[in-house]
Amino acid sequence: MRSNGAAADLALNRRRLLVLGGLTATAGTLAACGGPEEEEEATDLQWDADAQQYVMEDAIAKGEQPLKIWIEDEPLAQALIAAFNQEYPDVKVEYELVIKDEAVEKMATAGEAGNGGDVYMTFYDQLSRAIDQGVAAPMGEYDTVLKSRMNETFTGVVSGGDDGSMHAVPITTExxxxxxxxxxxxxxxxxxxxxxxxxxxxxxxxxxxxxxxxxxxxxxxxxxxxxxxxxxxxxxxxxxxxxxxxxxxxxxxxxxxxxxxxxxxxxxxxxxxxxxxxxxxxxxxxxxxxxxxxxxxxxxxxxxxxxxxxxxxxxxxxxxxxxxxxxxxxxAGMHIAVVSTLTEYPAAARVFANFMASDAGAAALYASTGQIPAVNSDLLSGIEGLADDPHVAGIIEQSAQADLIPQxxxxxxxxxxxxxxxxxxxxxxxxxxxxxxxxxxxxxxxx
Missing domain, CATH: 3.40.190.10 (Periplasmic binding protein-like II)
Structure with missing residues (x-):
């Protein structure tokens, strides 16, 4: 059964799916906008090839410090944290309700002051602005993992530069x-x-x-x-x-x-x-x-x-x-999760952002909001309720041939x-x- 909370959010956002005024970056230059420190941050992290995960910082892994996420929907925040703690029970995750339309600007100021989230959600057409303002980090080794989970239409719009690196994680589609x-x-x-x-x-x-x-x-x-x-x-x-x-x-x-x-x-x-x-x-x-x-x-x-x-x-x-x-x-519209370049815990932040687009994260998303996860049909088929929904596949199929324009x-x-x-x-x-x-x-x- 679909969540009753989905219709209002979708109806509210569908008219502004692509609005992004006064920006200069395009999809082809996303990665190029990131500075050298940003790229170094991604390559210096410890990658567990067997687990296909970054190794989280000890302070986060042991629960000594909390990971902070910014999400607009409280039910979604709670559902994601609960699902994440099923896999990482020792990790403490705190959330702050931040409107997606305001997240990039707020991160640029709060992040510099040390009060920003480690991971935040926004609209895909805000990514160029996030990179320009230095608050969107590349996903690094997770690029390959994420591209195996979702259509290239979705991953392509958050990728760019000479290496085609992803600077955000597609979360929902419509x-x-x-x-x-x-x-x-x-x-x-x-x-x-x-x-x-x-x-x-x-x-x-x-x-x-x-x-x-x-x-x-x-x-x-x-x-x-x-x-x-x-x-x-x-x-x-x-x-x-x-x-x-x-x-x-x-x-x-x-x-x-x-x-x-x-x-x-x-x-x-x-x-x-x-x-x-x-x-x-x-x-x-x-x-x-x-x-x-x-x-x-x-x-x-x-x-x-x-x-x-x-x-x-x-x-x-x-x-x-x-x-x-x-x-x-x-x-088409798409909500994304972004790792802040200003986070003190770049590995753990990437682990959480990646989790949001995993099978467990997608299940938490659908169960709490009824929104359609931006993942492939094989992952969708394993989500309770959504797998039995005969209408979602048509939206996913059309979304995959949509024009996702950066600005x-x-x-x-x-x-x-x-x-x-x-x-x-x-x-x-x-x-x-x-x-x-x-x-x-x-x-x-x-x-």
Whole structure:
């Protein structure tokens, strides 16, 4: 059973998954930002090759001094410490509740004063800032261990430099995906298998759609670039192609063709962008009258309740592509654990950070918050409750083909949303919408 605490946290954070303004580092230069002392710190630690662990400092291993962690969620902190003490009963771990959005800035000041955490959690798009401010240490020998546990999409976004070293540990993942009503599809098509392309959805829409009664084959939020990107990417456009905040790619000819395709989807879901709200989409799919919806794991609770009340079964899979197109990418969110370069116990801190992404750490995460651990399916299959959850695999699969971008200025969402609304509601031509988006972005970027 899913934790009731998951939905609120996911819904709160999904809109700011990629926001990171005013930074200069990118994924390709993460490790290069770290100073020589930082790299030396990782290589000078004692590594137990048999145990695949760093050897903790005596003061921590014997419980003479506590290890300090910063975590936003108290249930998660308590669950992680309890699980960690099952393996390391002599180690004392203390926690402080620190908001993930504030952890990097707070560490830069508190850490210098000797009051910082040894390990802290933040959003993956804050890692460049953490490295710039000297508060993110490389994981050292744990790189190989961690890369064996999770998809390279996740490890890649926290890696960089000439040696590709990881400067954080991916902990959770989330992405939108395609939700489908198995029971309704079986009734309509004779098969409960979901569509793989928008063309397949369009074929069903020709028979199922009833605009007069507001009955649609698929529902999503067309006025948000957060949702529209899956279609635009499948049609061949890549946002921030060079991972450069100066260039979101709004003038890319590939975007023009993608937007033309996107505008054509209005025939499938002929609703003004302002009326296609998250609340309405959840209600309609929960009622069992919509074959497909695009949403995220924050909708699980509503859809579970709807399926039970109305007697249907639903599934979750990757977002639809386009015939002859690319796999649909999405924007994804990820929480990470970071070892502070200012810790007095760099070995023990790395042991704890690594533990957070172990099978036991992932189990504690899911049991306490219901969030999806950013680990491979073989580890997920061993987690009680999650292994029996038929819907998590679809989120994980879509997350693995998501675009995790190190930094996206906040004003990208404003200009991107306006772009999609202009096209969806036919307020301007695609060319005019692109020009407007590019001009607005450049103006805000120059402020």
């Amino acid at each position: 992405s939108i995906a395609l939700f489908y009503n198995k029971t309704l599809l079986k009734e309509l098509t004779g098969s409960e298998e979901p569509a793989k392309t928008w063309e397949e959805i369009a074929a069903l829409a020709e028979e199922y759609n009833q605009p007069g009664s507001n009955r649609w084959t698929i529902q999503f939020t067309p006025g948000e670039i957060y949702h529209a990107y899956s279609v635009l990417s499948a049609a061949g456009w890549t946002v921030y192609p060079d991972l450069n905040p100066d260039d979101p790619g709004f003038d890319d000819p590939a975007l023009a063709a993608a937007l033309e395709y996107y505008a054509g989807l209005r025939e499938l879901f002929d609703v003004p962008a302002v009326d296609a709200t998250e609340e309405n989409i959840r209600q309609e799919f929960s009622a069992g009258t919509v074959p497909y919806a695009i949403n995220g794991p924050w909708a699980f609770a509503d859809f579970d309740a709807g399926a039970e009340e109305h007697g249907y079964e639903y599934g979750v899979t990757v977002l639809p592509s386009i015939e002859g197109g690319e796999p649909a990418s999405s924007f 996206v200025p906040e004003y990208f969402w404003e200009t991107g949303n306006t772009l999609t609304v202009d096209v969806w509601d036919n307020l301007s031509t695609v060319e005019e919408a692109q020009t407007k988006a590019l001009d607005s972005y450049n103006e805000l970027h120059g402020l």
